Amino acid sequence: MRRRGAIRRGFLAGLGLFALAGGFSVWRQMEYVRNMRPYRPYLSISLFPGARQTEMVRTLSLGYDHMASVFLWLRTIQDFGGQFRDPFALRSLSSAFWGIVTLDPHFTEAYDFGGLVLGDEGGDLGRWLERVHPDGTHGGWPMLRTEAEAYASAEWMVEETLRLHEYGIEHDPDHYRSAYNAAYTCLMTLREPERAIPYAEVATLKSDCPDWVQGTIPYLRGRSGEFRVALSLWFSQLRDAIRNGDELGISIRTSKIAEDGVNAWNSRILTDAMNLWAAFHGGALPESVEQIGRDGFLAYSTEDILASIAAWREAHGTVDMPPGLTTLAREGFFPLDPAHPPERLRFFDFARYAEDVQTLIETATPFARITEQELGLEKYLTVENRLPDCPLNLHYLMSGNRTGIDRIALLGGIGYVIDRVDRQVRDTNRLFEDTARDLVAIVNRLREHRVASGAYPATIDELFSPGLAPLERGTGQPFAYDPATGIVRSVYFPQPELVIDPMEGVDPFLMGQPRPLDERPRPATASPEASRQS
Amino acid sequence: MSKVLAIAQNTFKEAIRNRVMYVILVFAIFIILSGIVVKDLTIAAHSQVIRTIGLAAISAVSIALALLLGIGLVYTELDKRTIYTIVSKPIDRWQFLLGKYLGLLLTLYLIVAVMTAVFLTESWLLNRQIQDYHFNAAMLRCIKAIGLGCLELAVIVAFALLFSSFSSPVLSGFMTLMVWIAGRLNEDIERFAEKLVTDMSGTPETAQSFLGGLQFILGSESGGAGDALKYLFAKVAVLVFPNFEIFNGRDEAIHFDTLNEIHLQMIVVNGWDAVIYAVPYTVAVLLVAMALFGRRNFR
Numbered sequence A: 001m002r003r004r005g006a007i008r009r010g011f012l013a014g015l016g017l018f019a020l021a022g023g024f025s026v027w028r029q030m031e032y033v034r035n036m037r038p039y040r041p042y043l044s045i046s047l048f049p050g051a052r053q054t055e056m057v058r059t060l061s062l063g064y065d066h067m068a069s070v071f072l073w074l075r076t077i078q079d080f081g082g083q084f085r086d087p088f089a090l091r092s093l094s095s096a097f098w099g100i101v102t103l104d105p106h107f108t109e110a111y112d113f114g115g116l117v118l119g120d121e122g123g124d125l126g127r128w129l130e131r132v133h134p135d136g137t138h139g140g141w142p143m144l145r146t147e148a149e150a151y152a153s154a155e156w157m158v159e160e161t162l163r164l165h166e167y168g169i170e171h172d173p174d175h176y177r178s179a180y181n182a183a184y185t186c187l188m189t190l191r192e193p194e195r196a197i198p199y200a201e202v203a204t205l206k207s208d209c210p211d212w213v214q215g216t217i218p219y220l221r222g223r224s225g226e227f228r229v230a231l232s233l234w235f236s237q238l239r240d241a242i243r244n245g246d247e248l249g250i251s252i253r254t255s256k257i258a259e260d261g262v263n264a265w266n267s268r269i270l271t272d273a274m275n276l277w278a279a280f281h282g283g284a285l286p287e288s289v290e291q292i293g294r295d296g297f298l299a300y301s302t303e304d305i306l307a308s309i310a311a312w313r314e315a316h317g318t319v320d321m322p323p324g325l326t327t328l329a330r331e332g333f334f335p336l337d338p339a340h341p342p343e344r345l346r347f348f349d350f351a352r353y354a355e356d357v358q359t360l361i362e363t364a365t366p367f368a369r370i371t372e373q374e375l376g377l378e379k380y381l382t383v384e385n386r387l388p389d390c391p392l393n394l395h396y397l398m399s400g401n402r403t404g405i406d407r408i409a410l411l412g413g414i415g416y417v418i419d420r421v422d423r424q425v426r427d428t429n430r431l432f433e434d435t436a437r438d439l440v441a442i443v444n445r446l447r448e449h450r451v452a453s454g455a456y457p458a459t460i461d462e463l464f465s466p467g468l469a470p471l472e473r474g475t476g477q478p479f480a481y482d483p484a485t486g487i488v489r490s491v492y493f494p495q496p497e498l499v500i501d502p503m504e505g506v507d508p509f510l511m512g513q514p515r516p517l518d519e520r521p522r523p524a525t526a527s528p529e530a531s532r533q534s
Numbered sequence B: 001m002s003k004v005l006a007i008a009q010n011t012f013k014e015a016i017r018n019r020v021m022y023v024i025l026v027f028a029i030f031i032i033l034s035g036i037v038v039k040d041l042t043i044a045a046h047s048q049v050i051r052t053i054g055l056a057a058i059s060a061v062s063i064a065l066a067l068l069l070g071i072g073l074v075y076t077e078l079d080k081r082t083i084y085t086i087v088s089k090p091i092d093r094w095q096f097l098l099g100k101y102l103g104l105l106l107t108l109y110l111i112v113a114v115m116t117a118v119f120l121t122e123s124w125l126l127n128r129q130i131q132d133y134h135f136n137a138a139m140l141r142c143i144k145a146i147g148l149g150c151l152e153l154a155v156i157v158a159f160a161l162l163f164s165s166f167s168s169p170v171l172s173g174f175m176t177l178m179v180w181i182a183g184r185l186n187e188d189i190e191r192f193a194e195k196l197v198t199d200m201s202g203t204p205e206t207a208q209s210f211l212g213g214l215q216f217i218l219g220s221e222s223g224g225a226g227d228a229l230k231y232l233f234a235k236v237a238v239l240v241f242p243n244f245e246i247f248n249g250r251d252e253a254i255h256f257d258t259l260n261e262i263h264l265q266m267i268v269v270n271g272w273d274a275v276i277y278a279v280p281y282t283v284a285v286l287l288v289a290m291a292l293f294g295r296r297n298f299r
Helices: A002-034 A051-060 A065-083 A087-103 A108-121 A125-130 A147-171 A177-189 A193-205 A211-223 A227-244 A247-280 A289-294 A302-316 A327-333 A346-355 A357-363 A394-398 A405-453 A460-464 A528-533 B002-016 B019-033 B035-041 B046-070 B073-079 B082-087 B093-130 B135-164 B169-184 B186-199 B204-208 B210-219 B225-240 B250-255 B261-267 B271-294
Strands: A479-482 A487-490
Touching (some): A002 B225, A051 A065, A051 A087, A065 A087, A065 A108, A065 B035, A065 B250, A108 A147, A108 A177, A147 A177, A177 A193, A193 A211, A211 A247, A405 A460, B002 B093, B019 B035, B019 B046, B035 B046, B035 B093, B046 B135, B046 B250, B073 B082, B073 B093, B073 B135, B082 B093, B093 B135, B135 B271, B186 B210, B186 B225, B210 B225, B250 B261
């Protein structure tokens, strides 16, 4: 009896323990179900092609999703390596990439590699065109029948790439690369910068996005024709670069500001002209830009610019150059000659823009004042633009509240012009100094020659004859030489300060000439006091 | 307790004499070391590939061994009739079963420890070439994932013991496998139940409530008794079968270094939470096993 009672008690205790443990487990399980992780791409993948099959693989992998994705990844690499020249094979790899990223949405490298394989390689139209044959097959290879099919195939591959990247943006949200690669595909493969912009903007929002990706947005804006937006972005980035002391960033942004500034200005001129043309012709649009010019609606012609610059110079007289500035530099400073190469003609618009600065001041939107130091353009201040009322003077442009996007464009363009001119000035000044050094060396050698032989050589080349001490040719430029007077001049730099007379400052006696009697040196005579002491 | 430990010790000695176990262990080590070759086959994500293969191999092989060794635990004793000599001694049946359970678990944990040592050594050696900046943290996460896998093993062995306590090895092997699959697909089954409701224009909130979802299906024009039964079955399965996703630390170990803090928290498994889940669940399953085994007639 006691035994049965003990068994019953044991059973009840076990039952109670089971109810406790089992009930707790079920309760915990319910909690887990309630807080089930919503991170898996189960429901949304049905939107994508081939998703049902990959979802089946995911289900069958029984929790070893990563392992299955790694196997598929290795297999895909091998397949791509084996038949990457075959566009049909690349097309079939699409489902493999979908499989990998469905199994493991954080497989960032799969998005990268997928973009390369599907977009760059598979989206190559040339490859698809090579596989066009009216019979459908050729030499045992499957072929497309028409070129239209080739275009459609290439386009499908690129669109598939973008779908893959969009999936990556959604399901691998911590990485910038899917978004950046999508922007890259839009720009480089589709040549559609407008379409790339939203992707690039998404990329820059990611925490792992490197700084240089920021630069792609204004670049894409510029490529899309939104020059003013691009300029404001470049300008903002330029300020950041200046604050961070990023010399390379400053250099890149400045040149980009110049490029987009030129484009913005040209675009504005053309738009104004086109609007004028359209208004005059009852809303119709011109056939071409040339037609606008032909009909006289382009107000800003090169001739106008040159004329206005000439007028400005006439009003202000000759610019007083610093003494160190050479003739060549002076010429380089005004690259406003129609004979210059066409790529430099674009600066003319900016010069003209600078002429019209008064209008700019009147129309520009007031903006926060920015100092030169912030702009980082101080280093471009040089020579002529230091003059107080010169249109190229940055002080002139920046005083008052004359800021705004137009002004930024102007500054960028002018900064670029000045930068180029600065380089010319620096190079020319260096050449000037080298020339002066060469001239001194040549004149010294001429003097030696005169002392040794009593006459100047017939040509400068005699100074370089064998047997004489070597004389470096220096810059290798031509010199004008007068054998009668021994005066040698630089052809490039005819400035008087570079013309040295060999006789100047030299004792004529040393040069073989008799010395005047009153100038002959006399022996020192002793004073009477000194004689007495001795 | 000494009786339980004696049985456990005996089970452990018996298990390590099993040659099949060594074959599988060598196979597992071979898979783990295949990372050396696979590293050269991949063009990127080297660390990720090595970690993935190593963790998957340890998990899959340990579960396979749990199935193979667990299902034959009781049957072997019955088949060889050694059970008679044991039950004739002053030892309760539950003590016998618990000893068997602990002995097998000890054996499996020893195998896991060997595989982990191989995996860590391989990773350390390969990291000298790959130079993974997050190597130490990655290895800690991997150890955590393996630890969670050990909890999963505890639950599976309990189930294997439960089924082997009243059925043949083939049947108990099949049933344990089914439980493991149901456990791995636990969240998918729940989504299936949710989908039944949402397909009938119901809200996910309705689907989450057990009775609410059932009422919705029965009240819906497109729903019928068949759908209600499927829903009921799915919901019961979700609650009764273990959720092995709770022990999945591999997501975290593989991707922890590439995700930001917010998204990482979504995949991180709380180790203590998993322990709190695994222990009572295992106890419950073992109690059922003991109850069934206690009433079993050995004749």
